[in-house]
Amino acid sequence: MNAQPDAGGSAVTRRDFSGALLGAASAAYAASLALPVCRYLAAGSEAGGPEVRQVVLPKAAVQVAPGSVLYFTLGHEPGLLIHHSDDTWSAFGAYCSHLRCTVLYQPESDRFFCPCHEGVFDPRSGQNLAGPPAHPLERLDVAVNGEDLLISRIG
Amino acid sequence: MPGHVLHWVDERTGLDRLRAAxxxxxxxxxxxxxxxxxxxxxxxxxxxxxxxxxxxxxxxxxxxxxxxxxxxxxxxxxxxxxxxxxxxxxxxxxxxxxxxxxxxxxxxxxxxxxxxxxxxxxxxxxxxxxxxxxxxxxxxxxxxxxxxxxxxxxxxxxxxxxxxxxxxxxxxxxxxxxxxxxxxxxxxxxxxxxxxxxxxxxxxxxxxxxxxxxxxxxxxxxxxxxxxxxxxxxxxxxxxxxxxxxxxxxxxxxxxxxxxxxxxxxxxxxxxLGIRPEWYFMPAFQMLRLLGRWLPGAGSEVVGMVAFGMAALGGVLVPFLDGGSDRPRRARMIRWLGVAFLAVATLLAGWGYLSSLAQVN
Incomplete structure (x- = not known):
């Protein structure tokens, strides 16, 4: 069917209109399919459960010589407990704040080091000292409760 | 394949047209x-x-x-x-x-x-x-x-x-x-x-x-x-x-x-220690390491992401930036940019291997 241009001169034909309508309907159809697929794929991310705030390590099981570290699990993430040479303790999240490689303790230089991109952290404060990390390691609180060590997230 | 079988297949598939092409x-x-x-x-x-x-x-x-x-x-x-x-x-x-x-x-x-x-x-x-x-x-x-x-x-x-x-x-x-x-x-x-x-x-x-x-x-x-x-x-x-x-x-x-x-x-x-990616990711890996050394903190991450983005965008734009035979100077410049990119990537890869080795030793 031929279209009749309106007085303003803009010619939206019935064919154009149907085409646009079909396009919009197709987009809506695709979106209605994409939504359940996205929710399906995201389901794993929601299955993480509530954040774990504290971990209890029996002192008897914590055999950490001065100048060495123990890795433990805090929820899904690794944490590390360091026994300093002056007999004090500190604990941190073990993920490098840059791109989440797990840091290691180098007793000869008394520092945490990330082998991936060579980030360096202070072993007492967790402060980022060199390399790409822009933030310190996550600091954890260490408390003694009878025969247990309580390690908890701060804040 | 006998001729008549080939003919039979060609008639039904159009494979003869592909062979002719x-x-x-x-x-x-x-x-x-x-x-x-x-x-x-x-x-x-x-x-x-x-x-x-x-x-x-x-x-x-x-x-x-x-x-x-x-x-x-x-x-x-x-x-x-x-x-x-x-x-x-x-x-x-x-x-x-x-x-x-x-x-x-x-x-x-x-x-x-x-x-x-x-x-x-x-x-x-x-x-x-x-x-x-x-x-x-x-x-x-x-x-x-x-x-x-x-x-x-x-x-x-x-x-x-x-x-x-x-x-x-x-x-x-x-x-x-x-x-x-x-x-x-x-x-x-x-x-x-x-x-x-x-x-x-x-x-x-x-x-x-x-x-x-x-x-x-x-x-x-x-x-x-x-x-x-x-x-x-x-x-x-x-x-x-x-x-x-x-x-x-x-x-x-x-x-x-x-x-x-x-x-x-x-x-x-x-x-x-000594961790390294596959060779084809080595230039990017070493670039992140070096940026961290030269620009400690958040700056290195931003510069790194911008560099990756620019490299990808540059690759996409190459055919559109090359001015064809009308603009030989522009084509020459693109070629030298390509040479520089290759040289830097090779240098970074070599440096990356040496850095990873140095971590272990």
């Missing part, structure tokens, strides 16, 4: 002609990847048994070590050929009008292949692949807009787990191979539609005085010889090569 296809002959084999070789390695990949899925178990199942393939299954080595070496071979194909296309300026889409399709194929390399790296779930995937997903999450949801969808949980391995397995064995088939078909159709490009200054266009070789049977015969040679070298090399399987991933162990 191949007979008319011409391959320019000049002093850079040998680079034309790179694309075909990449295809050969892709086919090898498909076949060996199918064989590996028979015994591979994604999930908690991932490392043990690869160890079983390598140690207990007859010929398992060889099949695994062929798969690993063919992956390296495919990426090497794709990079050579890309470089030769770039320096011969074969991306010029009307082949812009062929170039873009090739870049997409390279991106999908690199993703296949990255996703395949996690599957044995060793210490190195665990750390590499953490880094890769974290970088992906930094990409504006789609980065974070995509990284979350790949991670499949709050932290890396067997769920992540399952998702990478699906990506590596189903999604990416199908995407590759599609892209290869489009790429080949575009090559067929436009023919092979002759580098400027090397020969006259068809109808002129340039030298050409008929694709069928002359070039095909030579390409077959190249394929058989490369395949034989690959199969023999795999018999003498044992990929290092490494220790199983353990989230409660620090990342091992």
């Amino acid at each position: 191949m007979r008319h296809k011409l391959v320019p002959v000049h002093r850079h002609s040998r680079w034309y084999y790179c694309g075909g070789l990449a295809l050969l390695f892709l086919l090898v990847q498909f076949l060996t990949g199918i064989l590996l899925t028979v015994y591979y178990r994604p999930g908690p048994q991932a490392h043990a199942s690869v160890q079983r393939i390598v140690q207990d299954i007859p010929s398992g070590r060889w099949v695994h080595s062929v798969h690993v070496l063919a992956a390296d071979g495919m990426i090497a050929c794709l990079l050579l194909h890309l470089a030769s296309t770039f320096f011969m300026r074969a991306y010029r009008r009307p082949r812009e889409l062929t170039w873009l399709c090739g870049l997409a194929l390279l991106a999908v292949t690199l993703t296949a390399g990255f996703s395949g790296y996690l599957l044995p779930l060793n210490e190195r692949s665990y750390a590499a995937t953490q880094v890769g997903l974290r970088l992906l999450a930094e990409v504006p807009a789609a980065g974070r949801p995509l990284a979350d969808a790949l991670l499949g949980g709050a932290e890396m787990s067997e769920e992540t391995v399952h998702r990478f397995f699906a990506l590596h064995t189903l999604i990416l191979p199908n995407l590759m088939i599609l892209l290869v078909l489009v790429h080949l159709a575009l090559v067929q539609a436009h023919g092979l490009s002759t580098p400027p200054g090397q020969a006259s266009p068809p109808g002129g005085h340039g030298r050409f070789l008929a694709y069928w049977p002359d070039f095909a015969r030579r390409e077959t010889l190249v394929w058989v040679t490369a395949l034989s070298l690959l199969l023999v090399a795999a018999a003498f090569y044992t990929p290092d399987l490494g220790a199983p991933a353990d989230p409660l162990k620090p990342t091992p």
